[in-house]
Amino acid sequence: MPSSTVTDEIELVGTGKGGGGSSFGDDGNSGGGGDEWKGPSGSGRVPQRAYVTGMTIALGGVLMFFMALVSAYIVRKDMPNSAWVPFNIPRILWLNTAILIASSFTLARSRSRFLADDDAGFRHWWGVTTILGIFFLIGQVIAWRQLAAAGVFLATNPASSFFYVFTAAHGLHLIGGVLALLYVAFRPTHRLTKGTATEVVSMYWHFMDGLWVFLFLLLLLGR
Amino acid sequence: MSSHAQTGHAVVVEPSGFIRKYIFSIDHKVIGIQYFLLALTAVCVGIVLSLLMRFHLVYPGAHLPFVSGGIMTPEQYMALVTMHGTIMVFFVLTTAPQGGFGNYFLPIQIGAPDMAFPRLNMLSFWVTFLAFVAILAAFVVPGGAPISGWTGYTPLSGMGEVTGPGEGMGQTLWIVSISLFCLASLLGALNFIATTIDLRAPGMTLFRMPLTVWGWFVTAILGLLAFGVLLAGGVLLLLDRSAGTSFFLPAGMVVNDQLQPHSGGSPLLWQHLFWFFGHPEVYIAILPGMGVASHVLSTFSRKPVYGYRAMAMAICAIGFLGFMVWGHHMFLSGMSPYSGFAFSVLTMSIGVPSAIKTFNWIGTLWGGKIQFKSPMLFALGFVSLFVSGGLSGLFLAQPAVDNMLHGGYYVVAHFHLVMGVAAIFGIFAATYFWFPKMFGRMMSEPLGKLHFWFTFAGAYCIFMPMHFVGLAGGIRRYADATGTNYGAALQPAHMFMTYAAFITGAAQLVFLFNFFWSLKHGPVAGKNPWNATTLEWITDSPPPIDNFGGHYPSVYRGPYEFSVPGYRQDFIPQNLTPDQAALLK
Ligand code: HEM
Numbered sequence: 001m002p003s004s005t006v007t008d009e010i011e012l013v014g015t016g017k018g019g020g021g022s023s024f025g026d027d028g029n030s031g032g033g034g035d036e037w038k039g040p041s042g043s044g045r046v047p048q049r050a051y052v053t054g055m056t057i058a059l060g061g062v063l064m065f066f067m068a069l070v071s072a073y074i075v076r077k078d079m080p081n082s083a084w085v086p087f088n089i090p091r092i093l094w095l096n097t098a099i100l101i102a103s104s105f106t107l108a109r110s111r112s113r114f115l116a117d118d119d120a121g122f123r124h125w126w127g128v129t130t131i132l133g134i135f136f137l138i139g140q141v142i143a144w145r146q147l148a149a150a151g152v153f154l155a156t157n158p159a160s161s162f163f164y165v166f167t168a169a170h171g172l173h174l175i176g177g178v179l180a181l182l183y184v185a186f187r188p189t190h191r192l193t194k195g196t197a198t199e200v201v202s203m204y205w206h207f208m209d210g211l212w213v214f215l216f217l218l219l220l221l222g223r
Numbered sequence: 224m225s226s227h228a229q230t231g232h233a234v235v236v237e238p239s240g241f242i243r244k245y246i247f248s249i250d251h252k253v254i255g256i257q258y259f260l261l262a263l264t265a266v267c268v269g270i271v272l273s274l275l276m277r278f279h280l281v282y283p284g285a286h287l288p289f290v291s292g293g294i295m296t297p298e299q300y301m302a303l304v305t306m307h308g309t310i311m312v313f314f315v316l317t318t319a320p321q322g323g324f325g326n327y328f329l330p331i332q333i334g335a336p337d338m339a340f341p342r343l344n345m346l347s348f349w350v351t352f353l354a355f356v357a358i359l360a361a362f363v364v365p366g367g368a369p370i371s372g373w374t375g376y377t378p379l380s381g382m383g384e385v386t387g388p389g390e391g392m393g394q395t396l397w398i399v400s401i402s403l404f405c406l407a408s409l410l411g412a413l414n415f416i417a418t419t420i421d422l423r424a425p426g427m428t429l430f431r432m433p434l435t436v437w438g439w440f441v442t443a444i445l446g447l448l449a450f451g452v453l454l455a456g457g458v459l460l461l462l463d464r465s466a467g468t469s470f471f472l473p474a475g476m477v478v479n480d481q482l483q484p485h486s487g488g489s490p491l492l493w494q495h496l497f498w499f500f501g502h503p504e505v506y507i508a509i510l511p512g513m514g515v516a517s518h519v520l521s522t523f524s525r526k527p528v529y530g531y532r533a534m535a536m537a538i539c540a541i542g543f544l545g546f547m548v549w550g551h552h553m554f555l556s557g558m559s560p561y562s563g564f565a566f567s568v569l570t571m572s573i574g575v576p577s578a579i580k581t582f583n584w585i586g587t588l589w590g591g592k593i594q595f596k597s598p599m600l601f602a603l604g605f606v607s608l609f610v611s612g613g614l615s616g617l618f619l620a621q622p623a624v625d626n627m628l629h630g631g632y633y634v635v636a637h638f639h640l641v642m643g644v645a646a647i648f649g650i651f652a653a654t655y656f657w658f659p660k661m662f663g664r665m666m667s668e669p670l671g672k673l674h675f676w677f678t679f680a681g682a683y684c685i686f687m688p689m690h691f692v693g694l695a696g697g698i699r700r701y702a703d704a705t706g707t708n709y710g711a712a713l714q715p716a717h718m719f720m721t722y723a724a725f726i727t728g729a730a731q732l733v734f735l736f737n738f739f740w741s742l743k744h745g746p747v748a749g750k751n752p753w754n755a756t757t758l759e760w761i762t763d764s765p766p767p768i769d770n771f772g773g774h775y776p777s778v779y780r781g782p783y784e785f786s787v788p789g790y791r792q793d794f795i796p797q798n799l800t801p802d803q804a805a806l807l808k
């Protein structure tokens with residue numbers, strides 16, 4: 001069995017007493033962030049900025065998922081004998097796109113009201129954003145029904161397959177966004193937490209907005 | 224979002240009920256052990272499948288009591304191949320090093336109380352568990368397990384029952400399982416990255432992180448970027464099978480005299496999506512092992528890691544290059560020779576950071592006071608197997624040579640040495656090394672050594688001859704090649720490998736016995752049985768619920784201060800202040 005060592009007698013260094021001795025040891029530089037966290041006795045177990053980091057990372061993963069689909073779209077369309085039959089994009093998508101872009105502005109408005117400590121304004125614009133988001137989703141369903149009425153289904157041809165895949169995948173993500181908006185709207189949490197919550201949800205929502213504009217242009221111009 | 228952001232002390236209380244404590248726990252240590260046990264179960268299943276395959280290869284006509292019909296059909300053999308590969312790659316090599324040890328030790332090694340998002344962590348595990356249940360269910364559904372290999376190549380995997388037993392419900396379950404696994408791994412990766420970025424203790428700069436943390440961190444980034452792509456492929460494949468789309472299925476296919484109703488899809492598209500994930504995936508399996516090897520080699524040589532920064536940067540370089548080489552799995556898919564050339568050069572360039580790592584491992588050992596404990600033996604075995612298996616990769620990386628070797632046993636030998644066995648050795652090294660910390664007791668050294676020598680020799684006996692079988696034209700995934708002249712000529716080699724496989728498999732029982740016996744009867748370990756320097760060794764074994772009992776460490780030095788000249792003690796823990804360290808002079 002291992003013998004006892006000198007360090008056994010040396011006490012553990014206490015909680016977060018400043019940063020490490022950067023001049024000691026071989027590597028004192030870079031790192032970033034390590035010195036700010038004061039351990040879990042500071043403000044809750046998880047530092048608030050981890051939520052922002054987490055959302056940034058999550059969006060990276062979501063982006064890879066959609067880019068895989070997009071590259072499949074590009075490859076599949078240009079295949080020889082691809083059986084690709086372009087169809088007319090339902091016109092309501094223009095309206096839906098406008099609604100979604102508008103929702104990003106109302107959300108930005110809501111956040112600036114929040115940061116200005118105007119609770120009523122914040123809740124008002126947050127609610128408007130949520131409703132616009134729900135309108136967008138309803139609009140997408142209407143677009144599907146119009147296509148179905150015109151005889152264009154998921155399996156009709158690769159162009160329609162990709163159309164349904166893109167809109168469904170984006171729609172699912174947007175349902176998640178609406179749920180997150182509702183979560184914040186109905187949850188009276190402590191100001192600081194909500195600050196992070198509104199920020200994180202805004203990041204997600206703006207990203208989904210931008211992603212939709214990209215997909216819409218792809219479906220429109222890349223037919 | 225956080226619901227507990229009140230200021231003041233956030234006391235971590237251990238949940239009382241059995242279910243909250245051990246089943247739906249949000250403690251990263253419990254979740255780490257859950258992942259580990261999942262992988263342990265999976266590896267037992269995987270080994271049994273592989274032994275059945277080895278048996279069938281040498282006794283293709285034998286009557287087996289548990290096989291319906293008595294004699295194994297080629298389809299049943301293919302089902303074994305598929306399930307063995309899938310279970311091993313996903314549920315063992317991806318699960319144990321990252322989900323298991325990463326989950327348990329990454330937060331402790333950076334001085335954090337838990338992962339950044341403990342509930343998400345629990346969700347990751349349970350979704351992985353569901354994925355495992357789904358893949359096991361494929362054994363018992365009508366038609367049995369799928370037959371399209373761990374790579375699920377289209378069109379076979381996309382068409383349903385017409386293409387064979389197992390291609391119905393079994394293949395669907397395979398896709399569902401893999402998609403769930405992707406989802407869980409994405410959530411896990413997110414958690415690992417956020418934790419490493421935001422939860423490091425004061426003073427724990429990036430270049431003071433143990434190399435294990437570097438390994439888990441870069442692995443998580445690879446996972447984040449790769450699993451989403453496979454998930455997208457899985458969704459499209461599922462639609463091809465069940466909704467009648469034609470993403471991957473070409474027109475005019477006739478199967479069993481039936482014309483298939485698909486049009487214009489591209490089987491190669493699946494290969495691209497799969498291997499864009501698949502090559503990073505092989506590094507997802509091995510990078511944590513590299514971290515563990517560096518960590519263990521340093522500890523048991525009583526020397527700092529040679530070229531620590533170069534080691535960390537090499538991990539990053541391997542991760543980065545790993546995304547640009549997937550085409551080397553597709554040299555024979557009819558790609559343009561120019562693309563083939565580019566993929567070939569990029570592939571071989573991965574040899575550079577790999578060689579840096581190997582050189583530095585040897586540099587770490589050089590002149591050290593080497594202690595041949597079980598973890599050290601397995602770390603040395605890791606280096607050996609990684610080099611032996613990696614070198615054959617350089618041959619495969621040349622399109623002209625690959626023309627002959629692709630689809631044969633040479634490839635199987637390559638990836639089993641470098642990925643299969645090397646990563647398993649990394650897992651074993653980690654198990655022997657951290658068992659005392661996780662369970663408070665030591666594993667038996669004599670049994671560990673016995674286990675090592677049988678497994679090490681066994682692995683080489685199985686996979687070295689396999690290279691020659693490949694060079695002689697032996698083709699992988701053939702259930703029975705004894706009917707051909709060249710096939711019959713290779714039987715003695717197959718016989719040798721099968722015997723070696725059974726002996727090596729039996730040697731794993733020594734490990735299982737050692738593991739479970741030591742849980743109860745091993746000698747009590749104490750805080751720091753290996754005299755190691757990183758933060759997990761300053762806390763109790765096993766660590767308390769919040770990892771450090773409320774005394775969160777600050778970090779004052781790099782992770783590998785062994786045998787520092789002028790000190791009485793040959794290791795200086797990362798949390799010692801300069802004043803405290805001065806007492807050791
Ligand atoms: C310098 C290092 C390496 C090079 C040059 C290399 C090269 C290659 C090439 C060219 C192939 C394709 C062979 C074929 O299918 O014809 C291949 C297959 C493979 N390699 Fe490597 N490799 C290297 C390291 C690794 C590592 C570190 C791992 C895993 C940890 C790995 C895992 C695999 C696997 C799993 C396959 C086969 C997959 C399959 O077809 O089922 N390789 N390698």
Ligand SMILES: [Cu+2]
Nearest residue numbers: 502549551552
């Ligand atoms: Cu590869």
